[in-house]
Amino acid sequence: MVIPVHDVNPARRTPYVTYALVAAGVLVFLGTPGVASWVTGEHGLAQTCRLQAFLDHWAAVPRELIHGRLPAGVPTGDVGVGPRGPGCVVGAPGYDKSPPLSVLTAMFLHGGWLHLLGNMLFLLIFGNNIEDRLGHIRYLLFYVACGYAATYGFALVNADSADPLIGASGAIAGVLGAYLVLYPRARVWVLVPFLVFLPLRLPAWIVLGFWFALQAVYSSGSGLPEAGTVAYAAHVAGFLAGMVLAWPLRRGTVQPPEPRGLLWGRRARRDR
Known part of the structure; x- marks a missing residue:
């Protein structure tokens, strides 16, 4: 698995929506019960x-x-004592919940620090260029649409699951899919674990294509002894939704300058 740390793809405008999404994710996480x-x-x-x-x-x-x-x-939310000892009390819902609206609120919930930081890292690296290409309002609508596509895509293949689905991963996967379509040759600095973390600068199509391939393999149940609590199918659905929505925008997208004669970020010496 490669870890992206920065892309070589300057944006023309400040990504206010991306920053706001990151801030909202952090604030909601800090306000989640049990975060301590x-x-x-x-x-x-x-x-x-x-x-x-x-x-x-x-x-x-x-x-x-x-x-x-x-x-x-x-x-x-209360603790009670039953025949099997202490446990969580179960009762009738004391709230009126809208399942479709819960898809939106779930995008701002995370299951731990690693879950939060990983999502925010990907969003900061790749979201600014998609926001730059779409504009602030269209980008926000795009982000939400990908999140809904990811969540409902997962729900369709897990229709009887009662496990809560949380996280911005599906929406961010849509951002990655759009980036792959719009900026496939943009260079991305990544850390590759090989004895130590080796820094490399790779084309986005390699980095994001490899990421998507892993999600597809894991969503099929292969490659992992247990899928755990990661909704890989949601990642796949969100990524594909982002690709489809971004496809009409390929023409007219200004590509970043492609570096030549570079090896791991340094100029390669020519043999004389």
Whole structure:
């Protein structure tokens, strides 16, 4: 897996929407119940119950999206004692939740620091150029549309899942798909783990194509002993949606200058 750190593709305008999305993601994460436990590593039952109740309220749940109805019982955020000992209390929902609107709110929720920082890194590197190409308003609409495509794409193949789906990964995958279509030859600085982290400057089509291939493999259930809690199918759906929406804009997109005679960012010596 390569880690992108910077792209060589200057933008003409300040990416205010990208910055606002990053700020919103960080602020919502800091306001999420139990965030302190992700920093200290200490997880208590009360924190777990509050977090479960928070996610059931604000996260997107595939079963709710496809069937359009809320479950009869959800975590209330309280701790109780049952036949099997202490646990989270389950009761009737004390809120009126709109499943379609939960797709939007779920885009600003994250399951931990690594989840948040990884998403924000990709958004900062690749989002500014897509915002520059689309303009602020169209970029925001594009971002939300890709997030919805990713979430509903995942829900369609996991229609009976009751697990909360959170994160901006699907929307950001759409940004990556658009970048691949619009700036395939732009150079991207990446760190490649090979004994140490080796810095390389690679074309975007290699970096993003490799990323998408990994998501496609993992979404099929191959390559990982367990998929864990990562919604790889949402990444695939969001990426494809971004490619489709950006395709009509290929013509007229100004390409960044392509460096020649460069090896890992330095001029290669010519043999005489």
